[in-house]
Amino acid sequence: MTRAPxxxxxxxxxILATIVTLIVVGIINHDFMTLQNIRFMILNSVVLSLLALGQTWVIATKGIDLSVAPIMGLTAVVTGLLEQGSGLPLVGAIGITIGIGIVLGTVNGLLVAKLNIPPIIVTLGTYSLYSGLMFIYSNGTDVVSVPPAYATFGNGTLAHWLPIPIPVLILAAILFLCWFVLGHTIFGRAVLAIGNNAVAAYNAGVSVVATQIRVYMISGLLAAIAGFVFLCYTGSATVTTGTGDHVELQSIAVALIGGTAIVGGRGNMVGTVLGGLFLSVVLTALVFLHVPPIWYSAGEGAMILVTVTLGMRQNAARKAIR
Incomplete structure (x- = not known):
């Protein structure tokens, strides 16, 4: 069987699982299928998908990035407070978002690739570091509102004849770029080669260090974009944005659900975005079904364990066939 099928x-x-969940929960609670709630689930899935697309790049190299949560939160807090304090224009906020993502992601990449520290150790450390920076910068101050330009960016459309929220269009453009680069460029092949066997990839001429740095930079950039999108569509941010919701675990779950192999060497960008939509629908459904929030994290953890177990078995089966 080939990879494409x-x-x-x-x-x-x-897709089928998402549709079935929508129909079943919609029958149980009619408020679940309102246009307002569907819009919420879609916009929430954009944030999840952006985080998970970055995570997909990292996991494909047999790495992990736990720092996506504080990068998301730090970006939302910094841009939001700068706007509240000095009227930072939208273009300036986008520039700062890109800068934060690239710098923090590159720091992760340098520590992993140059110092050869295990990714989980590096990103666990930078998780705490970036979270601390968020508290220090904000001094506990929350972002409570955004100006019309930001709100339009997070909730508006480009034109009346194209009733698709701007964040969805942004996600579509980023998804296309990720899909194309991973599947049709030398860099994408290098990423998968490193995930399959880093030593063999190096011997074949792949620049392992440079590729790993770029992968973590991409993850940081997409996490920062997710944070800015979150700020714009919700109109708020706090010192627990991202970290309080454990979005790092959600992003890992989404990437794995979408078909990315935890053992590296395989990534599915389209599956990741569909996984983001599915998880957004499931989490919202739990609210409408009045499931206690204490079960949410347990469910996410179980989902990760099941997905990883199935993925490991499939990987073992493929090796046995070879």
Whole structure:
């Protein structure tokens, strides 16, 4: 069986699972299927998908990035407070967002690639570091509102004849770029080669260090964009944005659900975005079904364990066939 059919099967399964969840929960609670709630789930899935797309790049190299949560939160807090304090224009906020993401992501990459520290140790450390920077910068001050330009960016459309929220269009553009680069460029092949066997990739001429740095830079950039999108569509941010919701675990779950292999060497960008939509629908459904919030993290953890177990078995089966 080739990789393409497996990816298509995963994508079809996620689409069907999302539709079934919508229908079943909609029948149980009619408020679930309102246009307002559907819009909320879609916009929430954009943030999840952006985080998970970055996570997909990292996991494909057999790495992990736990710092996406504080990078998201720090970006939202910094840009939001700068706007509240000095009227930072939208273009300036976008520039700062890109800068934060690239710098913090590159720091992760340098520590992993140059110092050869395990990714989970590096990003666990920078998780605390970036979270601390968020508290220090904000001094406990929350962002309570955003100006019309920001709100339009997070909730508006480009034109009346194109009733698609701007964040969805941004996600679509980023998804296309990620899909194309991973599947059709030398860099994408290098990423997958490192995930399969870093030593063999190095011997084949792949610049392992440079590729790893770029992968973590991409993850940081997408996490920062997710943070700015979150700020614009919710109109608020706090010192627990991202970290309080454990979005780092959600992003990992989404990437794995979408078909990215935890053992590296395989990534599915389209599946990741579909996984983001599925998880957003499921988490919202739990609210409408009045499931206690204490069960949410347990459910996410179980989802990760099941997905990893199935992925490991599939990987073992492929090796046995070879």
């Amino acid at each position: 497996r990816r298509e099967t995963r994508e079809v399964t996620l």
